Amino acid sequence: MRCIKGKRKRLILEGRSREKEKKDHLWRVANLWGGTRKMVLVLALGDLHVPHRAPDLPAKFKSMLVPGKIQHIICTGNLCIKEVHDYLKTLCPDLHIARGEYDEETRYPETKTLTIGQFKLGLCHGHQVIPWGDLDSLAMLQRQLDVDILVTGHTHQFTAYKHEGGVVINPGSATGAYSSITYDVNPSFVLMDIDGLRVVVYVYELIDGEVKVDKIDFKKTTTTTAH
């Protein structure tokens, strides 16, 4: 199991300065691949804990997340209230949520799988997988759900791990909510750009009032598509 976190490369956007408005970033993502193909953007976020642990999404995030630019949203849970659900729905109608232990809505599923393009994605909040945040245990869940990309939360810490079976991503907490597991939580969310057998994972973190972006590339090996 190899953790990419320590070796992230800084994002270079065609020589443009990184001081530019981050909200244009979504369009520049398209330009990186010539802009002619149809974009499949998947927003992964969760653990907002509104209103228990945070009043709202950070303003800088809100201004970046505009309706109509995202094709799918996968949410790890712990929204917690209907207002947040409605807000996410306005960003994109294709919304998938897994149940977190503080969610007001008890009918969200414990786990969910969906296929986007060539990738199978799995979604689970993560409090069900003990030890919390443990990679190998999460890998077991990934094998069980039989997915290429597993998205879980609960630890409020962004991580992205690559291993033989695929990728395990934790988008962290979109509001930077308190967590007993992680100290000094920075607000973060993940945007995945799925293109054929390749997915580029962009992580947006709000550090000291500035939005910082990093990216990680994954390519799917064909052996896992045996099923």
Place this chain on the structure above:
Amino acid sequence: MVLERAEDEEKWLAEGIAAIQQNAFYMHRALDANNLREALKYSALMLSELRTSNLSPHKYYDLYMRAFGELRGLEMFFKDESRHGVSIVDLYELVQHAGNILPRLYLLCTVGSVYIKSKEAPAKDILKDLVEMCRGVQHPIRGLFLRSYLSQVSRDKLPDIGSEYEGDGDTVMDAVEFVLQNFTEMNKLWVRLQHQGPGRIREKREKERSELRDLVGKNLHVLSQIEGVDLEMYKETVLPGVLEQVVNCKDDLAQYYLMECLIQVFPDEYHLQTLEALLGSCSQLQPTVDVKMLLSQLMERLSNYAASSPDVLPEFLQVEAFAKLSSAIWKVVDAHAEMPVVGAISLYVSLLTFTLRVHPDRLDYVDQVLGACVNKLSGKPKLEDRRARKQIVALLSAPIEKYNDVVRALTLPNYPRVMEYLDSSTNKQMAMVIIQSIMKNNTCIKEADKVEVLFELIEGLVKDVDGIAVDELDEEDFNEEQNYVARLIHMPYNDDSEEMLKIMCAVQKHIMGGGPKRLPFTVPPLVFSALRLVRRLQSQDGEVVGEELPATPRKLFRLLSQIIEALSSVPSPELALRLYLQCAEAAGDCDLEPVAYEFFTQAFVLYEEEVADSKAQVTAIHLIIGSLQRMTVFGVENRDTLTHKATGYAAKLLKKPDQCRAVYACSHLFWVDDQKGIKDGERVLLCLKRALRIANAAQQMASVTRGSAGPVTLFVEILNKYLYLFEKGNPQITSSAIQSLVELIQNEMQSDSTTQDPASDTFFASTVRYIQYQKEKGGVMGEKYEPKKV
């Protein structure tokens, strides 16, 4: 009767117009023939039509316009001396021989206009003469139109600065005096209309008067257009002249209209400099005049003026605008004590808008206005009038919108007092406005006493007031309200821990009285706010948790215990359980073993006694196991007790699959991958074996009840756990154990009695693949896996 009258009027108007046209025709013929005598004769005849008393102002206007048009031709004729051969001086004399006064005066004005243009005599003399002569017509409607005609023809001939008629003793003053005199006379006529004529009903009279008002108001317009009227002249001559007439005429219709005109027509700088005079007159107006509307208009104009450019603001200070306006308003409100509350409040709203524009930094002024409102409302019961309520919401929202900082509003002593007079639903509305402003502007509230004031302001949302039970409220609205309050609790913040603790105590005090419906919303944010503070304290004093500091984690945990305890009254056991676990973990991080143990105990008690729903139990037990697994603070004995309890509960879950999963989760309690972590291989194996037994039992139960054994998922899950702990180096987990488990699963899968389940098939396949992959990795892992044959 009225209808007849109307029909008659139409008839008379038609007759009048016909007569005018006929006479005009002859007049034009005479003009073409340059026959002055004939022209004068027919024009006089034509103008005689205007002598009628039978028409309403509206119809009279039609008639007048016809005549006016024709007179233009006559004027051209008069101007051209070569055509009629009479000097203008003589002409001026000649037209005065006309038989009746009205035609005589119209002709005189026409000639006068030409006379002034000829400059053979000073403009001021002619104008004076004309304005005096018009006195001869005292009938209101006829007189008004005549003077209006005078005004129209003299308009461009006033001896204004820069005009060709200035000079040689003709000055702006003369122009002003002329217009003022015309205005005064016209107003007198206009007022007289109110009292004239028998058999006309009051509304009709007022309607007629309002049709005529523009004629009078035009004079003020003319005055404002005179270039030479500067501030000095306005102050000394124009304004006193106008105001004298306005006050003395003692007619409410005229007073209101003219004051309004005055305010609208003259520039704002002038008003500012003459505030005292204006306001003084306002207090002298008839009691039936709507003074507050006038004052509102004036303040609005001045507010806009202030907003137009910051350079003008010093002027306001210089003339002490606020003092003058506010005292005028207090006087008006006092004088009209019977005025409905909404009237007074809308005045206060206008004054407040003015104050916020002109003196935004003078919070004392803002407070004064609010204080006046409190005075007005005191002694009265809570407001019933919807419009009054709306006005008060506007009054209270204005400072918040202007400053974008609720904290400022909180410092105004009168602010909460005004809110007290609102009925509960408006009070709540206002509270929401306040909260929304805080959220929108990310207002940081730093002091505990401000937090106190804030929560007192929003009291209506935080607890039941006025005996209105919570049940009566609409559920969705209620939830929305409470969510707002919950989000609000995160906003007060201070870097200083002492102050932060005070803030939290203040919040706690207010929300504890909220009742069972509100507590589930308000308790969690407070709890997490406290936990954040604990963490801050942790990092601040490092390893030393000193007792001498007032704000300590220990103190906070005591507070937290109290707060979560309140949830038992709701009751909300699942939420309380989660909060206890959070506190336990936090206490563990602070190395407070007894505190952490106590929190765990509370959580267990809730699990035992209150969490009855089996699905809820599954989640709860996983949370307990997950928390416990991470904690390193417990000594051996305590940890044993807790893990024993947890495992016991896990095994007692209702459904077998749930039992199985919970039990193998417990295996992690005995193997923590830390250097100091517990690594009890035997107990791990015990758990796993127990899980296997349960899985077996589940299979058997399934074959008994459903005729075929259930899917082998559970076995595959347990296999994965074996692999996990095998990799971690648990000596009790041997390759052979894993081998046999793999074979067991393979057998089960091939057995006829097992339900085919593609999910478990793929799961097993990917597990097998994993084993393969680990083997091929080589190195330590590869060696471990070598013996496995799949």
